[in-house]
Amino acid sequence: MTPLRLPAVPTLSEADSKALLASHGLPIAAEKVVDSVDDAVAAAGELGHPVVVKLGGDSIAHKTERGLVRLGLADDAAVRTAATDLLAAATPADGAVHLLVAPMIKGNREFIAGLHRDPQFGMTVMLGVGGILAEAVADVTFRLVPIDAVDAADMIDDLDTQRLLGEFRGEAAVDREQLAAVLLALSGAATDDPRIVSADCNPLIVTADGAPVAVDALVELGAH
Amino acid sequence: MPTTEQFTALFEPRGVIIAGASTHPGKFGFVTLHNLLAGGYPGKIFATNLEGTDVLGVPTVPSVADLPAGEADLIFLCTPAKANPQILRDAASIGVRAAFITSAGYGEAGEAGQKAQDELVALADELGLLVAGPNGQGVVSSPARLCAQIVAPIPPAGRIGVASQSGNFVSSFENYAVQTGVGLSRGISAGNAVCVGISDYLDYYADDPATAVGLAYVEGVQDGRAFAEAMRSVAERKPVVVVKGGATAGGQKAAASHTGSLASDDRVFDGMARQAGITRTPTVEEAFEAAATFATQPLPKGNKVVVLTTVGGWGVAAADAIAGTDLELAELPADLYDSIDSLLPPRWSRNNPIDLAGGETRDTIPEIISLVTAHPEVDAVLYLGIGIQSNQAALLRTGGFYPDHGIERMAGFHERQDARYAEAACDASDTYGKPVLIATELAVTHPDNPGPRTVRERGRLAYASANRAVTALDHLWRYRRWRDARGLG
Numbered sequence: 129m130t131p132l133r134l135p136a137v138p139t140l141s142e143a144d145s146k147a148l149l150a151s152h153g154l155p156i157a158a159e160k161v162v163d164s165v166d167d168a169v170a171a172a173g174e175l176g177h178p179v180v181v182k183l184g185g186d187s188i189a190h191k192t193e194r195g196l197v198r199l200g201l202a203d204d205a206a207v208r209t210a211a212t213d214l215l216a217a218a219t220p221a222d223g224a225v226h227l228l229v230a231p232m233i234k235g236n237r238e239f240i241a242g243l244h245r246d247p248q249f250g251m252t253v254m255l256g257v258g259g260i261l262a263e264a265v266a267d268v269t270f271r272l273v274p275i276d277a278v279d280a281a282d283m284i285d286d287l288d289t290q291r292l293l294g295e296f297r298g299e300a301a302v303d304r305e306q307l308a309a310v311l312l313a314l315s316g317a318a319t320d321d322p323r324i325v326s327a328d329c330n331p332l333i334v335t336a337d338g339a340p341v342a343v344d345a346l347v348e349l350g351a352h
Numbered sequence: 353m354p355t356t357e358q359f360t361a362l363f364e365p366r367g368v369i370i371a372g373a374s375t376h377p378g379k380f381g382f383v384t385l386h387n388l389l390a391g392g393y394p395g396k397i398f399a400t401n402l403e404g405t406d407v408l409g410v411p412t413v414p415s416v417a418d419l420p421a422g423e424a425d426l427i428f429l430c431t432p433a434k435a436n437p438q439i440l441r442d443a444a445s446i447g448v449r450a451a452f453i454t455s456a457g458y459g460e461a462g463e464a465g466q467k468a469q470d471e472l473v474a475l476a477d478e479l480g481l482l483v484a485g486p487n488g489q490g491v492v493s494s495p496a497r498l499c500a501q502i503v504a505p506i507p508p509a510g511r512i513g514v515a516s517q518s519g520n521f522v523s524s525f526e527n528y529a530v531q532t533g534v535g536l537s538r539g540i541s542a543g544n545a546v547c548v549g550i551s552d553y554l555d556y557y558a559d560d561p562a563t564a565v566g567l568a569y570v571e572g573v574q575d576g577r578a579f580a581e582a583m584r585s586v587a588e589r590k591p592v593v594v595v596k597g598g599a600t601a602g603g604q605k606a607a608a609s610h611t612g613s614l615a616s617d618d619r620v621f622d623g624m625a626r627q628a629g630i631t632r633t634p635t636v637e638e639a640f641e642a643a644a645t646f647a648t649q650p651l652p653k654g655n656k657v658v659v660l661t662t663v664g665g666w667g668v669a670a671a672d673a674i675a676g677t678d679l680e681l682a683e684l685p686a687d688l689y690d691s692i693d694s695l696l697p698p699r700w701s702r703n704n705p706i707d708l709a710g711g712e713t714r715d716t717i718p719e720i721i722s723l724v725t726a727h728p729e730v731d732a733v734l735y736l737g738i739g740i741q742s743n744q745a746a747l748l749r750t751g752g753f754y755p756d757h758g759i760e761r762m763a764g765f766h767e768r769q770d771a772r773y774a775e776a777a778c779d780a781s782d783t784y785g786k787p788v789l790i791a792t793e794l795a796v797t798h799p800d801n802p803g804p805r806t807v808r809e810r811g812r813l814a815y816a817s818a819n820r821a822v823t824a825l826d827h828l829w830r831y832r833r834w835r836d837a838r839g840l841g
Contacts, residue, residue, distance in 0.1 A: 158432070204583045240610060240611070240614075241611075242609060242610065242611025243611060244609065244611040244612045244615045246576070246615060248573060248576035248617070248620070249576035249577060249580065249620050249621075249624055250576065250577050252615065252620055252623065254611045254614060254615065256614055262610070263610070263613060263614060266614060268614045268619060268621030269619070269622075269623055269626075269628070270615065270619050270620045270622070270624075271623045271624075271627045272623070272624055272627055273575070274581055275627070278837045279627055279839060281837075282626060282837070283623075284736075286623075287627065326609040326611055326612055327609070327611065328609045328610045329611050329612050330611075346609065348609060
């Protein structure tokens with residue numbers, strides 16, 4: 129049983145988290161935030177199927193654990209059903225909620241990137257191999273914020289699982305410059321916005337053409 | 353941070369005062385004076401002792417205030433903590449600029465100790481004194497022939513500058529220096545490091561002409577940011593090797609983010625080290641060997657290594673070790689291949705590792721070492737197999753038939769050859785400005801073997817195995833790459 133979280137450290141919604149990080153250069157997929165089932169269906173039509181629909185809100189931090197993410201919705205009917213179910217799943221504790229509609233990003237490789245404020249060294253930026261085994265594998269590397277382009281390239285070189293960065297299962301090699309841009313965007317966000325306590329871009333999916341895309345993000349803010 | 357003048361008083365004092373000199377050979381006040389004398393310190397030596405009795409032939413006075421002014425730059429305190437403030441005031445009044453405090457009873461000793469420590473910091477500021485320690489084991493400085501420490505040994509002179517949060521690791525590094533012959537320039541046990549921290553000493557070493565590389569043992573860091581920035585500034589000037597104690601301390605227990613749950617003290621420290629250009633090693637002996645390599649070999653310009661071996665298996669093991677690093681086995685360039693081929697019978701390996709396969713004659717090894725090291729497509733050379741002939745010579749000398757049957761002549765030949773090989777490798781490194789590392793287990797199993805002994809006499813490290821040489825060389829290459837990527841040349 130997870131203990132109740134006190135609202136001492138506010139988290140931004142996924143949409144706001146992405147918007148904040150995207151403003152510093154984080155590559156994210158086009159997505160739409162809507163309030164109703166009909167608007168969700170329309171948004172999916174504009175983005176093109178298949179889509180993913182998630183329930184969002186400032187108080188909703190762990191969507192996957194609560195089943196608030198619906199993947200691979202292939203047509204209007206599927207979007208309608210998912211959107212209806214998700215809105216019904218909201219609880220009073222969630223406060224204001226919305227639906228986040230985004231194209232379904234596919235790729236065999238997942239990374240994780242983020243920010244963490246270390247008690248001794250202050251704000252750090254991280255890159256790691258992602259996926260469900262991320263914490264068990266723990267192929268991660270940290271640097272102190274701010275980083276420069278050389279540091280970002282070094283971080284990518286630091287990962288033990290270098291084979292994931294080359295051509296992989298018919299997918300192009302990871303675009304290292306774009307992956308470095310993710311890290312530089314995180315570092316820039318932390319430098320410019322001292323309210324940021326932590327950030328996760330998890331997963332950061334590498335598409336078939338090698339481009340990393342943050343399909344989920346979570347930013348925690350605190351007093352500074 | 354202390355001034356250069358204060359550091360000079362600590363590491364190059366014109367005279368030294370031992371406060372609290374004792375006639376009891378078990379006391380710090382005796383041992384320090386003993387070690388200072390044993391090390392042949394050429395400056396003036398003064399000592400205080402409440403009874404005023406001579407210690408080891410050195411006359412003493414009851415108080416520092418009784419000593420002449422302007423004769424000593426450094427005072428070494430082996431006195432109870434409560435006596436120290438007055439001693440420091442007296443010392444400052446006669447021109448002393450640096451103090452090393454061995455006394456315990458400060459920050460490590462509860463609330464009262466913490467208060468004494470805070471007062472010590474304020475007093476050091478007031479008096480303009482560099483205060484090293486307290487609760488430290490001492491300071492050594494080879495250019496000054498200064499060995500003011502409460503532990504052994506006296507290290508050979510060299511170019512490694514040691515700073516340690518644990519006094520015993522200064523001694524450990526000194527022991528490795530004695531064993532390998534690769535010596536120290538300076539060494540300091542930082543103790544509680546209340547006025548002068550590890551990064552302050554390393555910063556001094558970075559501009560110290562006697563020091564080629566910093567070597568530090570670090571446990572805790574007070575201000576991580578300041579430490580990282582100081583270390584980066586050091587690394588921009590000189591290589592610095594750090595071994596971090598307490599590296600396995602737990603991660604962030606209550607992290608709300610995935611990033612936080614993946615963060616740990618060790619991973620963050622490691623990232624900081626890489627960013628700052630610090631050579632971090634997992635073990636104390638690897639730290640010493642990395643530092644000894646920085647101190648005695650040029651940095652490689654690239655990562656292409658040639659392994660030259662007369663011992664096939666060691667060549668294979670070296671290739672395996674290289675595969676696990678950022679180094680690469682060089683593809684043998686055609687012209688180099690042809691040159692080697694002309695010197696050897698057909699059975700040589702014909703690739704890298706270059707296995708001479710017993711095809712060498714009297715001059716082959718020195719010639720090939722020189723050829724390989726000179727080649728522009730080779731960045732570093734690892735030479736394996738030295739000492740085998742001398743090892744047999746040793747058995748010939750002791751096996752019961754010496755000196756008859758031609759044994760005397762043969763044993764001498766073997767021993768001269770191994771010495772020549774070592775000379776050739778060191779000469780090639782000096783001539784072409786490239787690292788040439790020599791590895792053999794004989795360096796530790798039979799250190800008097802003329803092969804490793806000659807390496808030692810040339811001031812270089814004879815590595816105990818190919819893999820340890822590869823690990824050390826990889827550290828040099830990583831540092832080189834760090835510099836290159838940042839335009840530091």
